[in-house]
Amino acid sequence: MKLTVVGGGSTYTPELIDGFARLRDTLPVEELVLVDPAAERLELVGGLAHRIFARQGHPGRIVTTSDLDAGVEGADAVLLQLRVGGQAAREQDETWPLECGCVGQETTGAGGLAKALRTVPVVLDIAERVRRTNPDAWIIDFTNPVGIVTRALLQAGHKAVGLCNVAIGFQRKFAGLLGVSPADVHLDHVGLNHLTWETGVRLGGPTGEDVLPRLLAEHGGTVAEDLRLPRTLVERLGVVPSYYLRYFYAHDEVVRELRTKPSRAAEVAEMERRLLAMYGDPALDEKPELLAKRGGAYYSEAAVDLAAALLGGGGSPYQVVNTHNRGTLPFLPDDAVIEVQAAVGAKGPAPLPVPSVDPLHAGLVANVTAYEDLALDAALRGGRDRVFRALLAHPLVGQYALADALTDQLIAHNREHLAWA
Known part of the structure; x- marks a missing residue:
């Protein structure tokens, strides 16, 4: 079984890797591909991913690449966890609505709309490339705003399910x-x-x-x-x-x-800086406790459960x-x-x-x-x-x-x- 994570350089990814390693009987991943255009982040996250698999005795192969088409080729499922514009765009989403007396939040209200406008075209382009390369792959979307992004995928005829x-x-x-x-x-x-x-x-x-x-x-x-x-x-x-x-x-x-x-985006940006420094430590071979404060609690369990059920292996x-x-x-x-x-x-x-x-x-x-x-x-x-x-x-x-x-x-x-x- 091959799974691909688009946005694999995210600081969330070790949470996902830990779940794949612990729950390998539910979802027996043979090859896991992490795709991300940010080469430096991908190297840090990929290195930790290798060490987590090794520590937990997982026999699967981990591949990192910036080549989307190569990364999704032959995948049984593609997980999307993108943030178009990064934390800088999130900081804006959480700030400028407040100037008008409205909630500033990355998925709700005006900030959520901004994120949708940035994100939907990018996700649809990725999904089309997945369909050209591997039309039978399931797309599991964890990218916010999940409801709008999933609707865009389904409306375009993709095999997609949204996850929160x-x-x-x-x-x-x-x-x-x-x-x-x-x-x-x-x-x-x-x-x-x-x-x-x-x-x-x-x-x-x-x-x-x-x-x-x-x-x-x-x-x-x-x-x-x-x-x-x-x-x-x-x-x-x-x-x-x-x-x-x-x-x-x-x-x-x-x-x-x-x-x-301070905005949540500013807090997360500082947390990400600290996490990436930790990920670069060659002695670290498990997800750090700080990651629990980053958000996305239990994401790995939910993702494993959903992928296993969609791929007919359990869940x-x-x-x-x-x-x-x-x-x-x-x-x-x-x-x-x-x-x-x-x-x-x-x-x-x-x-x-x-x-x-x-x-x-x-x-x-x-x-x-x-x-x-x-x-x-x-x-x-x-x-x-x-x-x-x-x-x-x-x-x-x-x-x-x-x-x-x-x-x-x-x-x-x-x-x-x-x-x-």
């Missing part, structure tokens, strides 16, 4: 609170990427006992603290929202906070993925990309039935889906008016004066990445 680590993070957290194995926890997870709610926490599978009421009664304070939302709000909702919902439920409070502290029968709606949420178009539990196999994901969604959640999901439709149109066809329409549709913007100002800022800060600007 929010659900597996909740699964592990809830399992710890309940004192059970993570494998015993099945989430009723519904919504869009970075806009989801856990509406049930079942023990043993999709039809198991729903222990969410007990979880909130016994551990509601811990859950709310992790979300940085009031416990009273979580109890009134009766569900567990993704921590990204704080940008919606406490927007002005978040803006005030963001204006008074969990039910997994949370980003895929076409196809009637799962009847208030959305069939071609919308939703994030839900699905049965995953060699033919791809098949979403499980979802009970009726509370209008409180469904309304926001429908609103953001409309925004994502307009965002993808802007990413594919460009133009100031299309950017403006997407921003006007976003519930975190929604006013014409704000949308106008944000459009000008977005274009000014991203001109080098926008072919039409």
Whole structure:
């Protein structure tokens, strides 16, 4: 089995390598190719990857290359983990929206739109090259904004599935609170990427006992603290929202906070500098503890599980993925990309039935889906008016004066990445 990671020079990659090494019985990788145009980073990450495999006795071969076509040739699956523009672009995404009084964040709001506009054309070019070289390969997208990027891939006819680590993070957290194995926890997870709610926490599978009421009664304070939302709000909702919902439920409070502290991008950039220095140490042969603070917790487990299921070698029968709606949420178009539990196999994901969604959640999901439709149109066809329409549709913007100002800022800060600007 051959897997290719595009963006293999990312500081995330050792997390993935560690998962491949530990879970080799689930996903027996014979060749792992790390593709990245940044030669210096790739050398550091690739060296550590070799040492991790060696320490854990993994017999697989690791190859590093800047040649995308050669890297994806013959791959069974291609994992995408890109950041177009690097941390410098992220720093801008988190900064200029604040000047207009809006949340500055890399996947949500105006900053998320900027990332989508930079990213979608690049990902589609990569996917086309994968299809020319190896049309049977699965594309697993971890590149944000995952929902919009996955929709672009599926709309273009690619064999693609979107992956996020929010659900597996909740699964592990809830399992710890309940004192059970993570494998015993099945989430009723519904919504869009970075806009989801856990509406049930079942023990043993999709039809198991729903222990969410007990979880909130016994551990509601811990859950709310992790979300940085009031416990009273979580109890009134009766569900567990993704921590990204704080940008919606406490927007002005978040803006005030963001204006008074360094950006997350600045923190991550410094962390990456330290990580790369560590990766260059020839004595290091395991992922460093600092990597846990970088983000992407449990990414490797989720990626291994998904790749194993898609490639027919195992994996969990039910997994949370980003895929076409196809009637799962009847208030959305069939071609919308939703994030839900699905049965995953060699033919791809098949979403499980979802009970009726509370209008409180469904309304926001429908609103953001409309925004994502307009965002993808802007990413594919460009133009100031299309950017403006997407921003006007976003519930975190929604006013014409704000949308106008944000459009000008977005274009000014991203001109080098926008072919039409």
